[in-house]
Amino acid sequence: MNENGGSSGGGGDEEEERENGDEPKEGAVEVGTRRPRGRPPGSKNKPKPPIFVTRDSPNALRSHVMEVAGGADVAESVAQFARRRQRGVCVLSGSGAVANVTLRQPAAPGAVVALHGRFEILSLTGAFLPGPAPPGSTGLTVYLAGGQGQVVGGSVVGTLVAAGPVMVIAATFANATYERLPLEEEEDEAGSGGQGQLAGGAGSSPPAIGSSAQQQSGLPDPSSLPIYNLPPNLIPNGGQLNHDAFAWAHARPPF
Structure with a gap:
């Protein structure tokens, strides 16, 4: 009988110690597993891949x-x-x-x-x-x-x-533009609008090649002038030019 009572008393002590062990002790500091804020060190200094230009601009020197x-x-x-x-x-x-x-x-x-x-x-x-x-x-x-x-x-x-x-x-x-100076007032206004169209896509479109506006202004028909070495994808507005272009359209020979 005494042995059973001693064993049961020992079990109560173990449970009390376990409960006391779960409670934080005075003066102890809990260390959490929270991830630090921000990017890890060195993440902003990763080398960027180089940028390669696959073709030259036709206006490059x-x-x-x-x-x-x-x-x-x-x-x-x-x-x-x-x-x-x-x-x-x-x-x-x-x-x-x-x-x-x-x-x-x-x-x-x-x-x-x-x-x-x-x-x-x-x-x-x-x-x-x-x-x-x-x-x-x-x-x-x-x-x-x-x-x-x-x-x-x-x-x-x-x-x-x-x-x-x-x-x-x-x-x-590769390309050269032939300009007649001094510019007439009509040509100056048309040239300013055409320049904006070529540079940033803003402004009015220049007159089409062979249009009546160019014939009335006394300018020669650009279709009769030699236009060389100007790829079709570089001609603005689907083939509309507002000046006489002097470039060279033969096939580029090997260097």
Whole structure:
């Protein structure tokens, strides 16, 4: 009998200890499992994938450093480069020595001077277009220094033979726009509306090619002008242009 009473008393003590163990003790601090707020460290500094441009803009300029071999005609070499690549070339500067130069002097209209001997290039500028171009829009202008310190310059109308390696710095472009200046008032208003249409899609649409509005304003029909190298998806408004475009539409040869 005493043994049973002792065992039952021991069971009551165990239950009391278990209940007391569930209650928080004085001075104890509960540690919760709550997740911290915000992003984990370093999540904002993850490297982003690089952005690749798959094709060039038709209006982008490309820079070139051209080396013309000695004995070659500098003007003809640059013009041939423009024709083969079907891109316009804007000559920015040049350096080197040339010989057998034929120039048109600006002081005397129609005066052509043939220079023999070796000359150093002081300045070389000009432009070349691969296709048909308005008169006077292509060619080179050069200023040369002679052996005695004399300086002569003018428009190159003949050969410009390189007496050694000639370095030419140039930029090339794919499309060019031919503009007639000064603009008439009607053309100015139409051009401002057409420019907004091309840039951001706002404003009135330019007149269609061959429309009566262009014929009444005295402008030539753009359909009769050469339009080269302008892909169909780059012609705004489904083939409507508000100016004369000079570009080059032959297939681009391999570089």
